[in-house]
Amino acid sequence: MEIMETLLGTLNPAQLEAVTATEGYIRVIAGAGSGKTRALSHRFAYLVNEVGILPGNILCVTFTNKASQEMRQRIHALTGDNDTGYINTFHGFCVSILQEDSYAVEYPKSFLVLDNADIDTMLKVIYEERGLGLRDMTFAKARDMIEIQKLFKKPEYYLDMLTLPLEELKQKYQKAETLEDIIFYGYLYQERKCFGLDYNDLIKVTLFIFSRSEEIRLKWQKRLEYIMIDEFQDIDGLQYELMCVLSAYHKNLFVVGDPDQTIYTWRGANIRYLLDFGENFPGCRTIMMMLNYRSTATILRAVNSLIDKNQERIRKSLIPAREEGEKPVCHFASNAEKEAAWIAQEVMRLKEKEGIPLKSITILYRAHYVTRSLEEAFIKEKIPYAIYSGTPFFGRKEIKDALAYLRMIVYRDDLSFLRIANEPKRNLGEQRIRYLQEYAATKGCSLFEALKENQKEELFARTKAVEFISLIEGYAEKYETVPVSDLIGEILSVSGYENDLRIQGSQERLDNLAELKQSIRDYELSCGEEGTLEQYVRHIALFTNMDTPEKEDRLKLMTVHSAKGLEFPVVFLCGMNEGIFPSRKIRSIQAMEEERRLAFVAMTRARDHLYMTEADGRNFDGSDRYPSRFILDAGEENLSFPLPPREGLIQKTKEYVDSMNRHILKDENRILLPEGQRIRHKIFGEGTITGIDQEREAYRIHFDRLDSERNIAFRIALEVL
DNA sequence: ATTTTCGAGATTTTT
DNA sequence: TCTCGAAAAT
Secondary structure, eight states: OHHHHHHHHTSOHHHHHHHHOOSSEEEEEEOTTSOHHHHHHHHHHHIIIIIOOOGGGEEEEOSSHHHHHHHHHHHHHHHOOSOOOEEEOHHHHHHHHHHHHGGGGTOOSOOEEOOHHHHHHHHHHHHHHTTOSOTTOOHHHHHHHHHHHHHHOOHHHHHHHHHSOHHHHHHHHHHOOSHHHHHHHHHHHHHHHTTEEOHHHHHHHHHHHHHHOHHHHHHHHHHOSEEEESSGGGOBHHHHHHHHHHHTTTOOEEEEEOGGGOOOGGGTBOTHHHHTHHHHSTTOEEEEEOEEOSSOHHHHHHHHHHHTTOSSSOOOOOEEOSOOOOOOEEEEESSHHHHHHHHHHHHHHHHHHSOOOGGGEEEEESSGGGHHHHHHHHHHTTOOEEEEOSSOOSSOHHHHHHHHHHHHHHHOOHHHHHHHTTSSOOSOOHHHHHHHHHHHHHHTOOHHHHHHHHTTSGGGTTSOHHHHHHHHHHHHHHTTTSOHHHHHHHHHHHTTHHHHHHHHTOHHHHHHHHHHHHHHHHHHHHHGGGOOHHHHHHHHTTOOGGGSOOOSSOEEEEETGGGTTOOEEEEEEOOOBTBTTTBTTOOSHHHHHHHHHHHHHHHTTEEEEEEEEEEOEEOTTSOEEOBOHHHHHTOGGGSBOSSOOOTTHHHHHHHHHHHHHHHHHHHHHHTOOOTTOEEEETTTEEEEEEEEETTTTEEEEEETTOOOSOEEEOSTTEEEO
């Protein structure tokens, strides 16, 4: 076929091999910038155009929704087919499965994907209800609880979750006495009440359905003739399990990954799945793709020097396909404001003198909080920018509120109630909500019912409770007959929500809402008659602000983590300081190596120009702040310093890094508690150490109050007895 | 007595 | 954006 020949002609032999390797188990180890995604989409096109596979029989797993979108566009261009099959994240794909088959476990067909904020809210409700005295629980503590809650999420509990009627689950929760039972059953009860599933649940429930019904499992196994997975180095246990099940029938599995880009071990990713793939899948062929097409040879020299400092690593280096370019530029500023100002000034220079549009420039950073000084500088210089982040950390409140109104109409669940009952202000403040929660807990009803039963009480006399109830109930009667796009427009204006925003002058939020409405309209068009409210709520569940397409010529700001898999002509890597990048709470060599891989990912995003900036000054505790070791690791000879660093700064930094390294080593020796050691955990109580989990740098512990043998405990939370 | 408003501070990373 | 605390507003 003519088109295919021209396509394949642009690929190198390794890529060509990857594209046309169609049978069995194939693993591609690919360096950064080697054209992984390209090869993947070309392979998809090859399977469709040449082998004659239907797109719907191919599952292509990407890491983010954004990556899915890009992949879909590429493949559409290559195949000319509007049907691009299943191109999705594991989580998104599970949503498709659950949409079709959740009936098998009698789970409500419509569900909400919970994000961390939702989980926080639910945990808080549990704390309040049970008077656990953690009312001042901070976000950090809540995250701690998520860790703990994961610990309970063993398959046997899912029997409870999926098979128990809500009533019984409630009773288990109410009867629960130990803290762990309260949290576990409380969480499940809350989840069930609002039809929520968290990210892990999506996969767990899917696997559970497969284990329950061979028919359903076989249906999906047979449907997916080919499975391809991108970013395989960051796959976690649950995803791996799902992959094994899905590929077990046709046994056509194609994975692509780069061990040097493993940056999600804190989320359960395990590099062993990639490294041991050959042994676990007999007959596996391995293809190496080491040529880098993205960056200039000059940038790659610095990058190779950096990643080579990692000890636990398969030695390989990126081979440049491009010519030499400019050396990465390092800038040392005396404080964060000056650093930001310098970046702003340099951005303007690039735009005006070199004609580089703002949208080609991206600022990367380790942690969100460094954006503050950057934003100030860009606002001052009137440089338009957009913050991209994988999670809706900032700026999506109005969308969640709008959806909560929709959910409130359909389900009247507590989670939505808490979100919007007092939004806009209805004089339903803290005290009154707390009263409702207590009432609901004793009566065992929902918060909405509690409000309904109490609306005539004195306490609610000066509130707009009655209006709120009739608003929700009025729409509840007719939501099935009205298109969602009309419904949302109406409720936002009738409730006074939009008006509130208008008074506040939040034009941006109104724009966001307008965009939401438009996206609902688009959705309705694409689904024809079937675009029901429930479906839409599910459709939008996995959306993040990363996925909205870029509009005008704007600078992009994002964390290094969310830049994974992307590339940009110009990259500024800012906040390159000890204590920021690497982050200050790094307490092991493994963690430091992951941090270095993260720096590697950051630097390899750059195509033509790379900048690294830092700011001296003081740390939180008043100690001096030094430039990042990763600047040193990149090799002074590979970098350029327009302003030479302060006299002796480099030497001092080296000394500082050495002393930190000694600390890390000492720490490691110190934490080794012997097997059999009695300890106390702040939540689980007393227990005995039964072993060490090397992978996660944690102790395996048998807790007296828990039955299971194999509980994992975290390093710091232990008190020696 | 309770809610609302306002300003300041936050210091990993997120499907 | 969320959470705090103090002060203003009903």
